Amino acid sequence: MVRPFPGGGRGDWPEAWLVEHFVSPIILYIACGLGALGVLTALPKPKFSPFVIGAIIGGAAFGLLMVALGLKAGKDNLPNFHFYIFSALALGSALRVITHPRPIYSALYFILTILASAGLYLILSAEFMTFALVIVYAGAILITYLFVIMLATEGPSEAAVEQLTEFDRQAREPVMATFAGFLLLAGLTSILMTGTRSLTVNASEVANGRELSVMGAKVERILREARVERSDSSGVIIKDTVLRDGESLAKMTVNGEERWAVDVDKGVITVVNAAGTKREIPRDQWPADLKLSNTEGVGMTLIEKHPLSIEIAGVILLMAMLGAVVLARKKVEMDERAKLDAAAREHSLERAGDMLGLQGPFAQPGVGGDR
Amino acid sequence: VNTLMNFSTLAQGPMGALGGGAMSTITLYHYLVVACIMFVIGLIGFLTRRNLIIMFLCTELMFQAAGIALIAFSRFHMNHHGETFVIFVLTVAAAEAALALALVVLLFRRKETLDASAWTEMKG
Numbered sequence: 073m074v075r076p077f078p079g080g081g082r083g084d085w086p087e088a089w090l091v092e093h094f095v096s097p098i099i100l101y102i103a104c105g106l107g108a109l110g111v112l113t114a115l116p117k118p119k120f121s122p123f124v125i126g127a128i129i130g131g132a133a134f135g136l137l138m139v140a141l142g143l144k145a146g147k148d149n150l151p152n153f154h155f156y157i158f159s160a161l162a163l164g165s166a167l168r169v170i171t172h173p174r175p176i177y178s179a180l181y182f183i184l185t186i187l188a189s190a191g192l193y194l195i196l197s198a199e200f201m202t203f204a205l206v207i208v209y210a211g212a213i214l215i216t217y218l219f220v221i222m223l224a225t226e227g228p229s230e231a232a233v234e235q236l237t238e239f240d241r242q243a244r245e246p247v248m249a250t251f252a253g254f255l256l257l258a259g260l261t262s263i264l265m266t267g268t269r270s271l272t273v274n275a276s277e278v279a280n281g282r283e284l285s286v287m288g289a290k291v292e293r294i295l296r297e298a299r300v301e302r303s304d305s306s307g308v309i310i311k312d313t314v315l316r317d318g319e320s321l322a323k324m325t326v327n328g329e330e331r332w333a334v335d336v337d338k339g340v341i342t343v344v345n346a347a348g349t350k351r352e353i354p355r356d357q358w359p360a361d362l363k364l365s366n367t368e369g370v371g372m373t374l375i376e377k378h379p380l381s382i383e384i385a386g387v388i389l390l391m392a393m394l395g396a397v398v399l400a401r402k403k404v405e406m407d408e409r410a411k412l413d414a415a416a417r418e419h420s421l422e423r424a425g426d427m428l429g430l431q432g433p434f435a436q437p438g439v440g441g442d443r
Numbered sequence: 444v445n446t447l448m449n450f451s452t453l454a455q456g457p458m459g460a461l462g463g464g465a466m467s468t469i470t471l472y473h474y475l476v477v478a479c480i481m482f483v484i485g486l487i488g489f490l491t492r493r494n495l496i497i498m499f500l501c502t503e504l505m506f507q508a509a510g511i512a513l514i515a516f517s518r519f520h521m522n523h524h525g526e527t528f529v530i531f532v533l534t535v536a537a538a539e540a541a542l543a544l545a546l547v548v549l550l551f552r553r554k555e556t557l558d559a560s561a562w563t564e565m566k567g
Contacts, residue, residue, distance in 0.1 A: 111484070115491055134480070141473055151473050159477040166481050166504055170488030175496050175557075182500055185481075189507055192474070196518040201526050205510070208533050213503070213540045220544045221496055224551040239493040239558035249490035257483040261476055366526075373523040374530065385534040392538030399545035402552075 099140035100261055107133035108254035114171040115243045115250070123171055130167055134160065137261075155195055162188035173240045175221045179214060186210045200367040283364055283372040288321050288332040291341070291362065298359030314357060319345045474515035482508035495550065495557045499543045506536045 107130050114126025142150055165184040172178045186209045193202040243249075284291055295315035304310050322342040324333040333342035339355035364372070374382065406414070485504030492498055510529045517525025547557070554561050 107480070111487060115487075137476060137480075138473070141470075141476060144472075151470055155473060159473075163477065163480055163484065166484045169500060169504060170484060170492060170497070175494055178497050178500055182503065185504065185507065189511055192477070192511055193514050196474070196514050198514050198517065198526050198529075201510075201514060201529050204530065204533060208537065209503075209507075213537055216540055216544055217496065217500065220547060224496070224548060224557055237556075237558070239556075239560065242493070243491040244493050244560070246491050249487050253483045253487040253490070256486070257479055260479045260483075366523075369523040370526050370530070373527045377524065378527055381531060385531055388538050389534060392541045396541040396545040399542070400548050 097262060099136055101258055103133045103137040103140065104254045104258040104261070105133075106130075106136065107257070108250050109133075111167065111171075111254075112246055112250045114167060115246045116171060116173045116241055117246070118242050121171070121173075123168070126171070127164060127167060131160070131164070134163060152195065154191065158188045158191035158195065162192065175240070176218065179217045179221060182217075183210050183214050186214070198366060200370045282336050283369065283376070284336060284362070285324075285326065285331040285334040286372070286376075287368070288334075290368075291332065291334055292321055294359055294362050295341070295343075295353075298362075300357055314353060314359060315343060316345070319343045319351070322350055471515055471519045475512055478508045478512040478515070480508075481505075481511065493559050495547050495559050496544075498559060499540070499547070502539065502543075503536060506532055 110126045110128070110130030110133055112126070113121075113129060114123045115121065138156065162185050165181045165188065168181040169178045169185060172181060186205060190202045190205045190210075193199075193205060292315060296313050298314045299311050300314050301309055301311055304312075320343065322333040322344040323330050324335065324342065325331070333340075335341070341353040341358070342350055343353060344350050482505050485501045485508060488501035488504065489498050492501065510532050513525040513529050513532070515525075517523060517529075550562065551557060
């Protein structure tokens with residue numbers, strides 16, 4: 073949509089025309105080129121790889137891009153302050169992951185990237201995934217990486233380990249790779265800037281609570297705990313629980329499935345008492361904490377909408393475990409003679425343990441004997 | 444000219460605690476751009492670094508970028524499908540880490556080096 077230059081539009085953001093058609097793509101491409109320069113400067117090179125200078129250039133590019141985005145978004149739609157902190161932290165440490173010549177520091181900086189991304193998740197109010205990310209990724213996967221890095225360190229002596237290896241000191245084809253990468257980034261971000269503008273928010277927070285209709289126990293508990301003022305039969309105002317004594321949730325049928333009568337779209341909860349009389353609770357009487365928490369939402373979506381995927385994920389994990397065990401197993405080559413020797417050694421250890429009257433681990437044959 | 448989509452504001456949960464307050468808004472594009480940059484950094488790292496372990500770390504970086512984009516879309520559409528898919532991203536990442544690291548250990552035992560170019564004869 074081309075809007076005429078100034079005044080033709082609503083006039084509340086007069087430089088918008090300029091920004092929309094001219095400034096923003098150029099800023100975008102300048103930022104991409106600057107970022108490429110920064111990454112190129114920071115990548116490990118044999119003589120001199122100034123990470124600090126590269127990081128400053130890259131940070132300037134990121135700042136420029138954020139300014140362009142902010143101009144496009146308008147001053148009312150800026151993300152909150154923490155977004156900038158977390159994303160700068162995540163991207164800066166991601167840059168350090170690929171530029172640090174020592175693998176162990178790369179892994180540590182990757183943990184920092186994970187923690188910063190967890191912060192971004194938290195801003196997006198995905199609490200469950202935040203904790204899952206920190207526990208699974210930073211806690212488990214990265215520790216595995218650290219183990220393997222330590223296991224696979226080469227060099228016969230400590231001095232040799234301290235020295236950087238040649239392949240860690242020199243990047244492979246840095247210019248071509250950076251160019252290709254940032255060409256991709258320019259393409260991706262320019263499509264983002266222009267192509268998806270017709271996307272609209274197609275769901276509201278109301279739809280977010282639809283799963284409440286299968287969580288009868290939770291809804292009943294909340295309704296029983298919350299209190300509301302009402303006049304009783306003689307006109308006296310009393311405080312009563314929303315769900316009165318003897319009442320329970322009614323059922324309703326949605327798409328042929330029987331569910332609890334919590335109709336979030338219409339904003340009505342239907343309850344039924346022991347005598348079978350129905351009563352409707354309108355939305356303005358709903359307690360404030362009658363909503364789906366993030367963890368519940370993820371769980372419901374996972375179980376309700378993607379049950380097969382969970383099974384497949386389980387199979388993938390099992391296969392990966394078997395594969396890892398099979399791959400990493402160390403074959404011990406033994407000929408007949410060596411087997412006899414090992415057996416004799418175990419036997420003598422056992423007898424030695426018997427003679428000394430050892431208890432505990434030393435009484436076990438073979439422990440410590442065959443290293 | 445509201446060219447960037449606004450997430451509906453949410454005053455609940457940690458956003459209030461993070462100082463955003465009730466009126467903080469979130470735009471989708473900011474998150475997508477951050478995810479794109481992180482993906483590209485991972486890609487460049489995968490192409491340029493020669494250490495096998497760092498190459499796999501860079502694939503994890505790309506997984507992470509996909510995760511940020513998924514969570515942002517999940518928030519944008521106000522449902523939990525994106526977050527659910529991040530669980531599967533985590534699963535695949537864990538499986539990949541287990542297998543890839545087993546392979547790295549195996550390759551290291553063969554040639555006593557983590558240099559990817561030590562295996563150039565596998566070009567075929």
